[in-house]
Amino acid sequence: MAFSTTLTVNGVTRTIELDDPRVTLLDLLRERLDLTGTKKGCDRGQCGACTVIVDGRRINSCLALAISHEGADVLTIEGVARGDRLHPVQEAFIAHDGLQCGFCTPGQIMSAIGLIKEGQAGDDPERVREAMSGNLCRCGAYKGITEAVLEAQRMLEAQSRKEVA
Amino acid sequence: MKPFDYVRPATIAEAVAAASDPGAVYLAAGTNLLDLMKGGVSLPNRLVDITHLPGLDDIEDLPDGGVRIGALVHNAELAHDRDFARRFPAVAEALLSGASAQLRNAATVGGNLLQRTRCPYFYDVASACNKRDPGAGCDARGGDNRLHAILGWSENCIATHPSDFCVPLVALDAVVEIEGKAGRREIPLEMFHLLPGDTPQRESMLAPGELIVAVRLPAQAAQFAAHARYLKVRERTSYAFAVVSAAVALRVENATIKDARLALGGVALKPWRAREAEQILRGVRAEASNFHGAAEAALAAAKPSGDNAFKIELARRIVVRALTLAAAVAPERVPALPASPFAAASGAAAHA
Numbered sequence: 280m281a282f283s284t285t286l287t288v289n290g291v292t293r294t295i296e297l298d299d300p301r302v303t304l305l306d307l308l309r310e311r312l313d314l315t316g317t318k319k320g321c322d323r324g325q326c327g328a329c330t331v332i333v334d335g336r337r338i339n340s341c342l343a344l345a346i347s348h349e350g351a352d353v354l355t356i357e358g359v360a361r362g363d364r365l366h367p368v369q370e371a372f373i374a375h376d377g378l379q380c381g382f383c384t385p386g387q388i389m390s391a392i393g394l395i396k397e398g399q400a401g402d403d404p405e406r407v408r409e410a411m412s413g414n415l416c417r418c419g420a421y422k423g424i425t426e427a428v429l430e431a432q433r434m435l436e437a438q439s440r441k442e443v444a
Numbered sequence: 445m446k447p448f449d450y451v452r453p454a455t456i457a458e459a460v461a462a463a464s465d466p467g468a469v470y471l472a473a474g475t476n477l478l479d480l481m482k483g484g485v486s487l488p489n490r491l492v493d494i495t496h497l498p499g500l501d502d503i504e505d506l507p508d509g510g511v512r513i514g515a516l517v518h519n520a521e522l523a524h525d526r527d528f529a530r531r532f533p534a535v536a537e538a539l540l541s542g543a544s545a546q547l548r549n550a551a552t553v554g555g556n557l558l559q560r561t562r563c564p565y566f567y568d569v570a571s572a573c574n575k576r577d578p579g580a581g582c583d584a585r586g587g588d589n590r591l592h593a594i595l596g597w598s599e600n601c602i603a604t605h606p607s608d609f610c611v612p613l614v615a616l617d618a619v620v621e622i623e624g625k626a627g628r629r630e631i632p633l634e635m636f637h638l639l640p641g642d643t644p645q646r647e648s649m650l651a652p653g654e655l656i657v658a659v660r661l662p663a664q665a666a667q668f669a670a671h672a673r674y675l676k677v678r679e680r681t682s683y684a685f686a687v688v689s690a691a692v693a694l695r696v697e698n699a700t701i702k703d704a705r706l707a708l709g710g711v712a713l714k715p716w717r718a719r720e721a722e723q724i725l726r727g728v729r730a731e732a733s734n735f736h737g738a739a740e741a742a743l744a745a746a747k748p749s750g751d752n753a754f755k756i757e758l759a760r761r762i763v764v765r766a767l768t769l770a771a772a773v774a775p776e777r778v779p780a781l782p783a784s785p786f787a788a789a790s791g792a793a794a795h796a
Binding site: 282299300301303322323324327330336337338339341342343344346347349390393394397399403405406408409410411412413414 | 482
């Protein structure tokens with residue numbers, strides 16, 4: 280039985296034919312839409328490498344069935360920069376060495392964007408660390424990651440203040 | 445993953461009909477179910493996707509002062525609902541102490557109640573497990589069992605229920621609203637999960653096809669708001685299941701405990717309400733010397749199921765610590781490290 284599902288991915292609405300309901304959102308992005316920026320780490324919801332933002336909330340795309348997310352609005356790492364201009368979170372990760380091998384980085388960045396949007400952590404590094412604990416970094420770049428999240432949050436706040444003014 | 449049929453019902457009645465057949469299961473967020481299916485632990489023939497059903501995602505204040513939480517409300521949404529967190533701080537703290545931010549954004553209230561044990565022998569399909577394969581035996585007995593049950597276990601199964609959320613809910617007399625072929629019924633959450641006995645494969649009171657539609661907290665549960673905490677010992681600071689946890693809710697007047705609620709997590713195959721301990725606490729002064737007696741009573745029936753005698757003493761200490769934290773002035777918001785024993789004993793945030 281074939282299934283058809285319609286999703287908005289990085290602002291583009293796509294209708295995808297699925298031959299099997301077992302396809303996860305992660306596999307749909309990587310294997311069917313060639314959006315390989317989202318990484319498959321553990322594939323069991325433990326490492327966070329597959330983090331994407333669905334309807335404004337960061338989730339593990341490996342534990343989401345694509346077919347169940349009919350109509351969803353999905354943002355992946357490929358959709359965060361504006362042309363050649365990096366997203367402030369991407370810039371902050373570079374500035375603070377928030378990565379080494381880079382495999383977990385798309386998930387870290389999507390998670391950080393979600394965290395900042397949630398607005399629960401404030402400028403408390405402990406709250407940032409707790410809220411980023413679903414993203415493992417085997418290289419151990421956690422110190423830089425925490426600094427990058429706090430810095431990006433400050434940049435985004437300043438940006439939105441400027442826009443309001 | 446084994447192939448399955450996927451159905452997306454438009455109404456609760458259609459969902460119940462589709463899920464009543466053998467081999468059919470409900471799909472909400474799938475954060476536990478898909479993991480189990482990938483590991484070959486769950487092998488459903490049909491997934492009944494309830495995520496598009498209307499009317500199951502509201503947090504609703506009831507006229508009598510209680511609150512009704514729809515089965516599809518996400519964990520994070522509930523924990524960050526300011527009004528809910530203010531009235532039921534121990535529930536918010538328990539929610540935020542569980543899993544990761546990503547999982548809390550996806551996971552649902554109904555799914556949390558129905559999540560399966562994290563016993564590694566249940567997850568490893570090469571191991572014997574009476575819950576997964578009735579009659580096969582239990583490799584956790586005599587295996588690596590330092591995190592297993594100390595209360596209510598049987599020779600057939602020594603697993604624990606992994607939920608944080610359910611622990612304060614049981615302490616606060618939450619009720620589960622269920623829809624089935626015969627219509628709607630309600631079960632106190634305390635009665636909802638079953639101890640293993642001779643049938644560890646039976647995990648809840650749900651009959652085939654029955655669907656959790658909501659969880660309700662009674663008005664009385666909000667009377668504990670000033671002195672309610674959840675405390676959880678885990679083997680790393682964040683993103684881990686409880687070794688032992690405790691939800692405490694007190695009503696204190698003039699330093700005397702007028703009413704007390706206590707439930708333990710990580711100790712049994714269900715959230716463990718400690719009613720004898722509650723009885724001891726009623727009418728006594730809210731001070732450490734009285735908390736030790738309550739802790740003794742709460743663990744009076746405990747016995748190790750393996751290499752886990754330490755959990756009995758750990759649970760006593762967690763009860764005393766949770767009572768001490770609850771008796772103090774409650775923090776204005778959930779601490780930076782929710783439910784962490786590493787937070788300051790005053791209950792204030794460690795990094796405010």
